[in-house]
Amino acid sequence: MGFSGFHGNAEVVHRLREMLARDRFPHAVIVAGPQGAGKYTLALMLARTMNCLTPRETDDLPDYCGVCENCRKIEEAADLEARCAEAVEAREGLRETDKRETRIFVQPHPDVLIIPPDPPQMMIKVDQVRHVNETIRYKPAEAKRRVFIFSDAAFMKEAANALLKVLEEPPEFATIFLLARNPGELLPTIRSRCVSFTLSALPLDQIDAYLAKHRPEWNARQRQLAARLSGGGIGRARSLDLEQYVASRKDALALLTTAIRAGEHSDLFRTTETYRGGGEGKEKTDQLLSAIYGLLKDLMALTSGAPELVRNTDITAELKSLSAGVDFSWIAAASQQLGQVQSGMRRNVLRPLSLDAFALSLER
Numbered sequence: 001m002g003f004s005g006f007h008g009n010a011e012v013v014h015r016l017r018e019m020l021a022r023d024r025f026p027h028a029v030i031v032a033g034p035q036g037a038g039k040y041t042l043a044l045m046l047a048r049t050m051n052c053l054t055p056r057e058t059d060d061l062p063d064y065c066g067v068c069e070n071c072r073k074i075e076e077a078a079d080l081e082a083r084c085a086e087a088v089e090a091r092e093g094l095r096e097t098d099k100r101e102t103r104i105f106v107q108p109h110p111d112v113l114i115i116p117p118d119p120p121q122m123m124i125k126v127d128q129v130r131h132v133n134e135t136i137r138y139k140p141a142e143a144k145r146r147v148f149i150f151s152d153a154a155f156m157k158e159a160a161n162a163l164l165k166v167l168e169e170p171p172e173f174a175t176i177f178l179l180a181r182n183p184g185e186l187l188p189t190i191r192s193r194c195v196s197f198t199l200s201a202l203p204l205d206q207i208d209a210y211l212a213k214h215r216p217e218w219n220a221r222q223r224q225l226a227a228r229l230s231g232g233g234i235g236r237a238r239s240l241d242l243e244q245y246v247a248s249r250k251d252a253l254a255l256l257t258t259a260i261r262a263g264e265h266s267d268l269f270r271t272t273e274t275y276r277g278g279g280e281g282k283e284k285t286d287q288l289l290s291a292i293y294g295l296l297k298d299l300m301a302l303t304s305g306a307p308e309l310v311r312n313t314d315i316t317a318e319l320k321s322l323s324a325g326v327d328f329s330w331i332a333a334a335s336q337q338l339g340q341v342q343s344g345m346r347r348n349v350l351r352p353l354s355l356d357a358f359a360l361s362l363e364r
């Protein structure tokens with residue numbers, strides 16, 4: 001709990017917390033760094049520290065409790081991908097006219113707003129920034145500071161211009177975080193109005209060393225797999241249920257193999273039969289779909305000549321042989337189909353049948 005749960009980039013974290021301690025935290029902050037470096041995790045930790053109802057100190061610097069009302073609410077946004085998927089799903093259910101006018105936001109707490117890229121373009125749109133501009137001047141309702149987190153630096157042109165206006169004179173009680181894999185994407189005029197911090201991804205060997213200590217039951221091969229799957233995020237690596245993942249991946253491989261090789265179907269049906277609809281089957285199916293997605297990404301890496309990006313390193317040979325049977329357009333079609341199965345699941349219409357249909361529709 002608290003900043004002790006953040007690994008790597010100790011110096012940057014220290015500087016940010018020092019600014020909090022001196023009450024000199026900037027109103028606009030760019031947190032730059034590669035995927036998995038912890039940009040979002042860190043921003044949420046800072047948001048909790050700013051608004052914790054029973055703040056504490058660790059290492060003589062401000063920290064958050066993690067259990068008060070504000071901390072718990074903000075924590076709900078920790079799984080950003082899941083929260084965004086829910087927001088997108090809710091929008092899908094609206095009438096056509098409302099759908100067009102509804103933008104995606106994640107708001108775990110009345111004073112904390114996360115602005116993610118809006119699908120399908122996956123860019124931050126002008127209406128999202130306008131909403132920030134219209135509401136940023138309201139004083140915090142339940143917290144001390146209002147926090148706005150733009151989770152990506154991909155702004156549409158008009159949105160970037162609107163952001164400039166927001167950054168011109170943010171109110172005293174507001175903090176804006178801009179998270180950027182590549183800050184060069186941001187207008188120079190935006191960058192010049194922000195204070196920038198850069199996080200570096202944790203190297204694989206550092207995650208490996210950490211796992212050797214905290215997951216002593218894993219062997220070197222398992223540690224390497226967990227480190228790769230986590231994308232440099234140490235918290236994710238540590239909490240991974242590897243056994244569960246490998247079981248889901250085995251089924252995912254069976255599905256994809258049937259689709260690619262278009263052979264015997266009895267294997268496929270034996271596998272999908274074990275996936276039930278309803279609540280109990282949902283988690284298992286979620287894990288299966290996410291494993292399929294990961295395998296498709298690896299196949300994409302292999303077909304585009306970037307084997308170093310493969311994450312399921314322990315089954316590279318098997319993936320290589322599968323990748324010989326597919327091309328870019330097949331993988332793209334498979335990803336799209338998978339998206340449809342996933343959205344069907346969120347609407348609760350998944351049955352083992354849709355898994356069969358998924359695999360059969362992709363047969364070559």
Ligand SMILES: [Zn+2]
Pocket residue numbers: 051052053054055064065066067068069070071072
């Ligand atoms: Zn708290």
